[in-house]
Amino acid sequence: MRRCARPALARVRLMADECLFCRIAGGEIPADVVATSDEALAFRDITPVAPTHVLVIPRAHWANLAEVAAAAPQTLVDMVRLAAEVADIEGVATDGYRLVANTGAAAHQTVFHAHLHVLAGRSMTWPPG
Ligand code: AMP
Ligand code: ZN
Numbered sequence: 001m002r003r004c005a006r007p008a009l010a011r012v013r014l015m016a017d018e019c020l021f022c023r024i025a026g027g028e029i030p031a032d033v034v035a036t037s038d039e040a041l042a043f044r045d046i047t048p049v050a051p052t053h054v055l056v057i058p059r060a061h062w063a064n065l066a067e068v069a070a071a072a073p074q075t076l077v078d079m080v081r082l083a084a085e086v087a088d089i090e091g092v093a094t095d096g097y098r099l100v101a102n103t104g105a106a107a108h109q110t111v112f113h114a115h116l117h118v119l120a121g122r123s124m125t126w127p128p129g
Contacts, residue, residue, distance in 0.1 A: 063114065
């Protein structure tokens with residue numbers, strides 16, 4: 001069996017140093033925080049594409065939502081619960097909101113720390129662009 005040359009703690013340190021959303025989760029880069037939970041953090045997107053545009057991220061680093069589901073399913077549940085709480089706080093739960101998880105470059109993922117977009121406050125079209 002091949003062993004990872006880098007100890008787990010060093011890997012976490014590397015992520016915290018280099019990953020934008022790890023740095024936001026660590027409080028190193030400021031964000032407009034809307035809600036928090038034990039496992040996740042919700043903050044406003046810096047370039048909103050809807051009146052409500054909030055990102056929900058896990059506090060720990062995974063590259064995408066599928067990795068969260070595989071490694072820590074309870075964290076994924078926590079993220080979806082927090083997204084629902086954001087919708088309540090924003091007053092959009094009844095009218096409806098869209099959860100988006102761009103996964104991979106072809107799907108327009110630009111930050112490779114797992115996140116959900118919570119989008120609401122305008123009517124949405126389908127299919128998405
Ligand atoms: P994605 O393209 O799905 O990976 O989403 C990444 C999102 O992160 C984009 O909508 C960006 O506008 C947003 N973003 C990038 N930097 C920041 C930041 N410092 N604070 C808040 N949102 C950010
Ligand atoms: Zn990260």
